[in-house]
Amino acid sequence: MNFSSFLLMRQEIILLTIILLLVTAEISISKTKKHSIVHLAIFLFGIHTLVGFFPTDTGSLFGGMFHTNALIHFFKNVLNVGVLILLLQSADWIQEKIVAQHRGTEFFILLFSSLFGMYFMISAGDFLMFYLGLELSTLPVAALAAFEVTKRISSEAGIKLILSAALASGVALFGISMLYATSGSIYFDDVIKMIASTNLTLLGTVLFFTGLAFKISLVPFHFWTADVYEGAPISVASYLSVISKGAAVFILMILLFTVFKTLMPVWENIIYIVALATMFTGNLFALRQQNMKRFLAFSSIAQAGFILLGLMAGNQLGTATIIYFVMIYIFSNLAAFGVVQAISLQTGKENMTDYEGLYRTNPNLSLVMMLGLFSLAGIPPVAGFFGKFFLFTAAASKGYYLLVFLAVVNVTISLYYYLLVVRAMFLRTSDQAIPYFKNKLYMRLGLMVTVIGILVLGLYSPLYDYIFELSKHLN
Amino acid sequence: MERIIFYIIAFIIIVFAMASVSSRKMLRSVIYLLFVLCGIAGIYFLIDYNFLAAIQLTVYAGGIIVLIIFSVLLVHHIEMELEMAKPLRKILTALLCMLGLGVFLYTIYNNHFNVVDNQVTTTTADIGSKLLSYDAGGFILPFEVVSVLLLAAMVGAIVIAKGKKLTDNNDTEL
Secondary structure (H helix, E strand, O other), rough: OOOOHHHHHHHHHHHHHHHHHHHHHHHOOOOOHOOHHHHHHHHHHHHHHHHHOOOOOEEHHHHHHHEEEEEEHHHHHHHHHHHHHHHHHHHHHHHHHHHHHHHHHHHHHHHHHHHHHHHHHHHOEEHHHHHHHHHHHHHHHHHHHHOOOOOHHHHHHHHHHHHHHHHHHHHHHHHHHHHHHHOOEEEHHHHHHHOOOOHHHHHHHHHHHHHHHHHHHHOOOHHHHHHHHHOOOOHHHHHHHHHHHHHHHHHHHHHHHOOOOHHHHHHHHHHHHHHHHHHOOOOOOOHOOOOOHHHHHHHHHHHHHHHHHHHHHHHHHHHHHHHHHHHHHHHHHHHHHHHHHHHHHOOHHHHHHHHHHHHHHHHHHHHHHHHHHHHHOOOOOHHHHHHHHHHHHHHHHEEEEEEHHHHHHHHHHHHHHHHHHHHHHHHOOOOOOOOOOOOOOOHHHHHHHHHHHHHHHOOHHHHHHHHHHHHHHHO | OHHHHHHHHHHHHHHHHHHHHHHHHOOOOHHHHHHHHHHHHHHHHOHHHHHOOOOOOOHHHHHHHHHHHHHHHHHOOOEOOOOOOHHHHHHHHHHHHHHHHHHHHHHOOOOOOOOOOOOOOOOHHHHHHHHOOOOOOHHHHHHHHHHHHHHHHHHHHHHHHOHHHHHHHHHHHH
16 A cells, blocks of 8 residues: 555545644634634635545555545535535524534534544445444534533434434444354455345344434434434534435445345335335425424435435436435535524524515525425426436336335425425515525525525536446446 | 353343343442443453453443443432333333344344354454554554544533533633
8 A cells, every 4th residue: 555545535634634623723713713713614624625526546445444436536525515505504603603602613523523424434345434434423413413502402302313323323233243244254345245145144234224224314213303303403403414314325325236236136125115104204294394494304304215216226327316316405405404594593483484474575595495495396497306307217217116106196295395385485474574684695605505506406417427427336 | 161151151141131221220220231241251251352351341341331320420310210111011012022032033043154263362462463554454444533433522522511501601701
């Protein structure tokens, strides 16, 4: 291993450097100037995101524990862009609420450590690195969920997240130990050669899947989602629903399409049932939510169900559609969460009835929200339609017509509750409508990027071709 | 001889594990857990994993248990007894647990394992050089990532422990 091969993991190295720089900054910057750390962190992360766009080679390091290729590198960039938007949207909240409590830097350190864990999770070449990445990506988020220590509901969210995460990762570890027992190795490459469809391997696979299903909040492992989203600060809820879920979907896809490929006839059935249960539960529960955060929580459960449709294809088409959909999902959900964040920061209101008459007072915010919700629902001109359409095509290409039909039924249900919000904003009038307010620069920038993302992803088709081309690295 | 010792240790582990989850007093549960962890260390000694056994004793039996005892003692209502569950719920839970245990035991016993003859005793020096090796089979990368995990865990713990009072005091100082 020579020195230049370290360039393969330069994203990890840069991110770790940023974390350490922030630790140093926290010590050296005086108390009165702490608010400058927000600008510093966003600036450093912006540079990191830009540097990430330089292409990388395929290769592995540390005897196969870490491996990367163009597809993994691309997905890390997607995560970076998502986190950057999230930082822009939450900058004002951190400035106003968190820096005043002298905990601004810690927020960034924890957030970046979690992202650091995700990098290693999706680049993992063996189960040890995978497990460490999973833990590192979850543990700091539990502290972030409990970040508003003055609120009881926030501490409760932190405890709920850490307890259910501990249980899920314990189950996953038990599954990994069974896979190790049958294959005699923790390296993915060796497991691929040894894996056979014995009962113990299947049991291990199911337990392992459970651990990841928790992260993606698939039914029946979704019970923590709504409570944690409601209690946690909006930025953290948004991080959990977008970045954390995206990374977990990606690594699940990699493992199912490579390591567990031979077991496909078995896990196809599991995914089939889980996808149906997730879509129906998420959509039916979302119908009756009044709190916007709970509403988005159930909507994100339902969206996870749609993503599973792409897994059913199990080929290059499946990979490309999943990554494309996850990208659209990141932008759309960040748009919705961004508006909720902006309104909550200004007025503290989080209920759907508070949004009545929003269009008359804040037309721009309502337009961003509408675009995000239309994209989540899958209404044709915006990106979400193509994302869902391609996912359904992928599942239909393997002949799962009934599943696709039921998914379309679910899209119809979801259209109803997304339009409920749109109706509240545009058609309803209210005496207590949220008065007009102007967002600060970072928030406006954050919302603008999501809008551009939704439009570009939907209208610029070479992007999909590029993702399709990259997907050959996996299959 | 080995077989007899194994069964004795296994018996201790199972009995205390059951006592730990069924005891209604927190502190007692923790002490029973201590015996479970010591028993597991005994099994490691039995299969000649001396280093792992020592780690098990120092980290789990020594460190984690003391930590849990501290946090239990810091809780106000230490005398509080946990509520008894309703009989129906008890029976249902027991049934489900037995079912799960049955599935696991059945699968594990019916699996044909590749038995590998291993006579090499791993020394601490081997483990040390493996931990710092970056070739195949080396563990330097996980070792480093764990250090970030510990950093994040410490920062997280400080953030949560820095309650409202402390931050308010800081405000008045400014």
